[in-house]
Amino acid sequence: MENTSYIALTGQMALWRKMDSVSNNLANMDTEGYQSESLVFSDYLVGTRSTGRRLKENLAYTQTLGAYRDLSVGPIKETGNALDLAIEGEGYFELDTDAGPVYTRAGRFTLNPDGMIIALSGHPLMSETGQPIVLAPNEGRVTISGDGSVSTENGVIGRIRLVTFEDQLRMRRVGGGVLDAGGQDPKPVERPAISQGMVEGSNVNPIVEITKMIEVQRAYESTNNLLEQENDRKKKAYQALSGAKGA
Structure with a gap:
């Protein structure tokens, strides 16, 4: 039951790092010679402990592989x-x-x-x-x-x-x-x-970076809503189990 929350949290951590990168690019849009930076993410697959399946199921967590700079010449x-x-x-x-x-x-x-x-x-x-x-x-x-x-x-x-x-x-x-x-x-x-x-000048494209920022904010809000829904689901499950035991 904890897997959904853990996966969502790794996604949120990656979104925070991406927001930091975008914010840093925007802060340096007027810095001469600055090269914009982006992060690279990947899935981190973890096998489940379930033995009820012939084919083992993998859980996909989010991990940050690193950052890369745009090496193109600025204006x-x-x-x-x-x-x-x-x-x-x-x-x-x-x-x-x-x-x-x-x-x-x-x-x-x-x-x-x-x-x-x-x-x-x-x-x-x-x-x-x-x-x-x-x-x-x-x-x-x-x-x-x-x-x-x-x-x-x-x-x-x-x-x-x-x-x-x-x-x-x-x-x-x-x-x-x-x-x-x-x-x-x-x-x-x-x-x-x-x-x-x-x-x-800086090779940062402010329109592209602002678009990325909006996308990150929306993705973060969506993930946060998922976490809240999962938390509500767990509460209801615990209440149902507690009521069944009490009966």
């Missing part, structure tokens, strides 16, 4: 700012942090007081040599070519490190549009394509 917006960069195709910028390198497609950069190119988080943008890119005090005009080469009026001063990974879905979200490698070694993008004066 490219022109800003005109020299240190705004958009990746046209695959790849991630590498940022240096105290906890190790992290990766992002969010390309809004600026200069710190020391002339270092940094992300809005304050973390330096890394070059192919594994060092931050620093402008000299007398350098004011910055040009960034499609292959990531950074030039000033004094010539080329470095080249932006653009990397990708064997399995991008193994990368783990650190926050917003920033990810860590998930234990993988980065490899350089063979044909980098960077556009200066542009930024990549």
Whole structure:
């Protein structure tokens, strides 16, 4: 008699996780370089203990297998700012942090007081040599070519490190549009394509996410109604059994 409730509860837990995923996507619809995330669910089959059947019956519970990111490129917006960069195709910028390198497609950069190119988080943008890119005090005009080469009026001063990974879905979200490698070694993008004066927006489709949210809410309400009906059924069964014993 408990199976129906257990199955429904696993379904509700999965719906809660899906709602969290949808809510997170909507919260980051304006986060530059953010890639929307969806969850993958599957049935978890458990054999019953009934011996009255020749063929054993299985109960299907719901389990969450994991999450996957939409790797499609978000809309490219022109800003005109020299240190705004958009990746046209695959790849991630590498940022240096105290906890190790992290990766992002969010390309809004600026200069710190020391002339270092940094992300809005304050973390330096890394070059192919594994060092931050620093402008000299007398350098004011910055040009960034499609292959990531950074030039000033004094010539080329470095080249932006653009990397990708064997399995991008193994990368783990650190926050917003920033990810860590998930234990993988980065490899350089063979044909980098960077556009200066542009930024990549979030690839979240708000209409799709709102539709998902409505579907999740309806499914949750339906499951909740099922649980209430099952609870009423159990109460009536217990009352009937108690009355029969009392008689």
